[in-house]
Amino acid sequence: xxxTGAVAAAARLARRPRLVVVGTGWAGFRFVRDVLxxxxxxxxxxxxxxxxxxxxxxxxxxxxxxxxxxxxPVRIVGDLRFYEAxxxxxxxxxxxxxxxxxxxxxxxxxxxxxxxVPYDYLVLAAGAKSQTxxxxxxxxxxxxxxxxxxARRIRQRIMHCLQRACQPQVGDEERRELLSFVVVGGGxxxxxxxxxxxxxVTEDVGRWYGRDIVDSIxxxxxxxxxxxxxxxxxxxxxxxxxxxxxxxxxxxxxVAVKQVTKRGVELGDGSVVPSNLVVWSTGVxxxxxxxxxxxxxxxxxxxxxxxxxxxxxxxxxxxxxxDCAVNEKEPLPCTAQVAQQQAKxxxxxxxxxxxxxxxPVGSQETTKTKPFVYRHLASLAYVGGWKSIxxxxxxxxxxxxxxxxxxxxxxxxxxxxxxKILIPMxxxxxxxxxRDISTF
Amino acid sequence: xxxTGAVAAAARLARRPRLVVVGTGWAGFRFVRDVLxxxxxxxxxxxxxxxxxxxxxxxxxxxxxxxxxxxxPVRIVGDLRFYEAxxxxxxxxxxxxxxxxxxxxxxxxxxxxxxxVPYDYLVLAAGAKSQTxxxxxxxxxxxxxxxxxxARRIRQRIMHCLQRACQPQVGDEERRELLSFVVVGGGxxxxxxxxxxxxxVTEDVGRWYGRDIVDSIxxxxxxxxxxxxxxxxxxxxxxxxxxxxxxxxxxxxxVAVKQVTKRGVELGDGSVVPSNLVVWSTGVxxxxxxxxxxxxxxxxxxxxxxxxxxxxxxxxxxxxxxDCAVNEKEPLPCTAQVAQQQAKxxxxxxxxxxxxxxxPVGSQETTKTKPFVYRHLASLAYVGGWKSIxxxxxxxxxxxxxxxxxxxxxxxxxxxxxxKILIPMxxxxxxxxxRDISTF
Numbered sequence: 001x002x003x004t005g006a007v008a009a010a011a012r013l014a015r016r017p018r019l020v021v022v023g024t025g026w027a028g029f030r031f032v033r034d035v036l037x038x039x040x041x042x043x044x045x046x047x048x049x050x051x052x053x054x055x056x057x058x059x060x061x062x063x064x065x066x067x068x069x070x071x072x073p074v075r076i077v078g079d080l081r082f083y084e085a086x087x088x089x090x091x092x093x094x095x096x097x098x099x100x101x102x103x104x105x106x107x108x109x110x111x112x113x114x115x116x117v118p119y120d121y122l123v124l125a126a127g128a129k130s131q132t133x134x135x136x137x138x139x140x141x142x143x144x145x146x147x148x149x150x151a152r153r154i155r156q157r158i159m160h161c162l163q164r165a166c167q168p169q170v171g172d173e174e175r176r177e178l179l180s181f182v183v184v185g186g187g188x189x190x191x192x193x194x195x196x197x198x199x200x201v202t203e204d205v206g207r208w209y210g211r212d213i214v215d216s217i218x219x220x221x222x223x224x225x226x227x228x229x230x231x232x233x234x235x236x237x238x239x240x241x242x243x244x245x246x247x248x249x250x251x252x253x254x255v256a257v258k259q260v261t262k263r264g265v266e267l268g269d270g271s272v273v274p275s276n277l278v279v280w281s282t283g284v285x286x287x288x289x290x291x292x293x294x295x296x297x298x299x300x301x302x303x304x305x306x307x308x309x310x311x312x313x314x315x316x317x318x319x320x321x322x323d324c325a326v327n328e329k330e331p332l333p334c335t336a337q338v339a340q341q342q343a344k345x346x347x348x349x350x351x352x353x354x355x356x357x358x359x360p361v362g363s364q365e366t367t368k369t370k371p372f373v374y375r376h377l378a379s380l381a382y383v384g385g386w387k388s389i390x391x392x393x394x395x396x397x398x399x400x401x402x403x404x405x406x407x408x409x410x411x412x413x414x415x416x417x418x419x420k421i422l423i424p425m426x427x428x429x430x431x432x433x434x435r436d437i438s439t440f
Numbered sequence: 441x442x443x444t445g446a447v448a449a450a451a452r453l454a455r456r457p458r459l460v461v462v463g464t465g466w467a468g469f470r471f472v473r474d475v476l477x478x479x480x481x482x483x484x485x486x487x488x489x490x491x492x493x494x495x496x497x498x499x500x501x502x503x504x505x506x507x508x509x510x511x512x513p514v515r516i517v518g519d520l521r522f523y524e525a526x527x528x529x530x531x532x533x534x535x536x537x538x539x540x541x542x543x544x545x546x547x548x549x550x551x552x553x554x555x556x557v558p559y560d561y562l563v564l565a566a567g568a569k570s571q572t573x574x575x576x577x578x579x580x581x582x583x584x585x586x587x588x589x590x591a592r593r594i595r596q597r598i599m600h601c602l603q604r605a606c607q608p609q610v611g612d613e614e615r616r617e618l619l620s621f622v623v624v625g626g627g628x629x630x631x632x633x634x635x636x637x638x639x640x641v642t643e644d645v646g647r648w649y650g651r652d653i654v655d656s657i658x659x660x661x662x663x664x665x666x667x668x669x670x671x672x673x674x675x676x677x678x679x680x681x682x683x684x685x686x687x688x689x690x691x692x693x694x695v696a697v698k699q700v701t702k703r704g705v706e707l708g709d710g711s712v713v714p715s716n717l718v719v720w721s722t723g724v725x726x727x728x729x730x731x732x733x734x735x736x737x738x739x740x741x742x743x744x745x746x747x748x749x750x751x752x753x754x755x756x757x758x759x760x761x762x763d764c765a766v767n768e769k770e771p772l773p774c775t776a777q778v779a780q781q782q783a784k785x786x787x788x789x790x791x792x793x794x795x796x797x798x799x800p801v802g803s804q805e806t807t808k809t810k811p812f813v814y815r816h817l818a819s820l821a822y823v824g825g826w827k828s829i830x831x832x833x834x835x836x837x838x839x840x841x842x843x844x845x846x847x848x849x850x851x852x853x854x855x856x857x858x859x860k861i862l863i864p865m866x867x868x869x870x871x872x873x874x875r876d877i878s879t880f
Contacts, residue, residue, distance in 0.1 A: 050878035072878075073648070083606070104596075104600055105601055105716050112610070112614075113609075115608050160543045163543050164524075168557070169541065169553075433857070440490070440587070
């Protein structure tokens with residue numbers, strides 16, 4: 001017969017509040033790792049069954065790192081249930097979320113796909129989608145760089161372009177198109193992709209495809225604004241532009257993109273930059289789920305408005321953080337750093353209230369809870385050729401030393417031991433043997 | 441001014457005979473590695489830009505090894521040109537091969553895709569396709585296991601089946617289907633896949649998906665013949681059957697498959713084995729290119745008939761080896777071992793004649809060339825749980841010792857230094873941290 005203590009523990013377990021977390025990015029994954037899962041009945045819902053360590057995503061597009069070295073399966077976090085699904089709606093009266101299964105056992109949709117999950121607390125960390133500004137052809141012909149499937153598509157396209165440029169029946173005009181790579185947007189993702197591509201071209205392409213191919217490759221960065229890396233210190237931005245110019249990476253600022261076609265990018269002045277690979281990274285926009293929610297949004301960005309406690313004011317028990325949320329009084333950029341600090345904060349709030357069945361629903365303004373405060377540490381970007389830039393309040397730096405800092409900065413709690421072993425191993429492998437160019 | 445010697449060398453280089461090699465499998469890849477590429481103008485044509493180390497292919501379907509650890513890009517072999525294309529025909533009068541580009545820069549086919557490559561010598565090592573015996577539904581619903589794309593599809597399907605079995609809206613009947621994995625065919629590939637799947641289920645699935653899922657998983661091997669591993673010694677075949685039975689892997693022999701559907705395998709007696717993943721491996725058949733060639737074929741298998749020198753009798757300068765060729769007088773099985781020994785032999789023949797512009801065209805029956813002789817070393821298969829079987833003339837063995845032999849047997853010249861480092865690293869990683877279950 002179980003002891004009274006065991007019975008009480010079982011009963012407490014049985015009425016753990018149901019905590020539904022939507023999303024497995026920087027905000028969602030950090031939150032479920034940090035929250036006391038013994039005190040809450042945690043259900044994670046996301047179409048993506050893994051966390052992506054996005055600062056290294058650009059490295060996987062050309063094989064400096066393999067895809068699996070920068071991801072963590074959600075299930076690595078024990079004591080939770082994971083449903084692979086897209087959340088399509090929230091019913092705050094019933095306290096349920098509507099989901100559409102996104103497993104792809106079969107390609108078609110003849111299986112049952114809809115289901116509903118009840119919640120006591122709902123944490124929305126669903127992220128954002130790539131901003132296209134309504135430019136025609138972006139979805140059809142450009143490639144984004146937000147997740148592993150994107151990186152894999154880019155890697156395949158690069159290899160197919162290089163190979164097709166070697167095929168005997170291909171003419172000079174098409175070859176120029178095939179070997180012209182265009183990046184739209186001048187933020188850190190774009191710069192890092194251009195930098196990694198440059199590394200690959202200079203370190204590997206010559207050996208495998210011959211000098212002729214290397215000499216014909218053109219990399220172009222198109223930015224609508226006045227400068228690239230606009231969020232960085234001006235000296236660092238200018239340093240990067242000079243570095244890119246010295247490498248024949250063309251940086252064109254103040255350029256409007258009219259449309260993207262299969263054969264290149266058409267600019268505002270009617271001219272065309274020919275290209276068969278256009279990588280598009282011009283910031284983020286609200287996803288359909290967030291747009292559809294019947295709560296207050298930020299007019300400009302479409303993000304959900306949240307209080308300084310990250311709660312959604314008109315929806316008791318609902319929280320939002322990361323790229324899908326913003327506090328009007330102190331708007332923060334859509335970065336991993338912000339998402340992660342918010343997740344840590346919110347997990348602390350939940351853990352604080354774990355013995356009383358969760359935070360008070362309806363108002364967090366109790367004396368026990370302090371509002372969220374963001375501490376900006378540093379902005380980092382890899383600029384190619386063993387060089388990085390770092391921008392913090394204290395230090396603005398660039399070069400090889402910063403590169404070493406950039407690499408070691410990733411030795412944080414976000415990388416599992418497994419990947420702490422894998423990542424340097426891949427770096428060493430790429431350095432020693434070159435990057436793999438096979439396609440499949 | 442260049443010396444007379446240099447001029448002579450340049451002139452000799454200019455009239456190097458053109459040697460076209462079709463295929464990048466065991467036969468083609470070994471041949472181009474071994475042939476003196478300074479003496480021949482080597483062009484390799486294949487839809488696959490890499491060699492696959494097939495004995496470890498089953499390991500990649502469940503993530504014991506990553507895909508890139510068992511492949512070598514063709515371009516790793518220097519001093520050759522590589523065209524990524526399907527060869528669709530040979531014109532022996534003009535001495536040309538017709539090709540269709542298989543790079544996929546765009547999905548559609550609006551680009552120029554056809555081209556022709558002239559040859560002085562043609563080495564056909566194009567391999568074979570999976571044998572389906574005309575059973576309906578195999579191409580549509582079953583998965584083959586011949587290359588990396590196949591292995592990747594199987595890995596994705598397994599993970600999606602496991603995840604969908606955890607989704608809340610899925611009923612018991614569908615869950616049984618999702619967790620029933622069927623292998624058709626009882627050869628080494630089938631046995632190794634079933635064994636690797638068993639390892640994954642027992643070592644990883646419980647930890648990530650829970651005990652319930654593990655207990656519901658069924659693995660079934662269907663074989664039309666009297667026994668599985670029919671090409672092995674009878675004692676080893678029986679050992680494997682006993683091993684599989686002890687593990688609840690169902691082995692059904694003497695079973696005819698009537699058709700494969702989305703929901704399972706229909707047998708000759710009308711009963712259905714429900715399954716959402718059917719792996720089909722029942723031997724090989726001739727590919728369309730080989731069937732279409734206007735030379736003599738083996739009536740039963742459709743393979744090209746070759747002489748004991750691996751030359752195609754009615755086509756001067758044309759050789760065929762590996763799975764696409766057979767010598768009627770001494771038919772050999774379609775194995776990596778045969779293909780590789782043939783490739784080594786043929787490269788030696790070409791190297792022998794390198795100073796006189798290649799082997800005599802039309803007849804190899806000169807005193808200088810000895811016919812090809814096959815030496816059978818051993819048949820190996822992994823049977824799961826750290827156990828392998830080995831069948832050679834001298835030794836018939838099984839168990840852990842054989843497993844160690846199985847692993848070390850792969851430390852041959854077929855694995856690059858890069859992969860000699862990667863493969864044990866992945867084995868160690870899988871042993872220490874488990875296999876990765878993320879899908880993308």
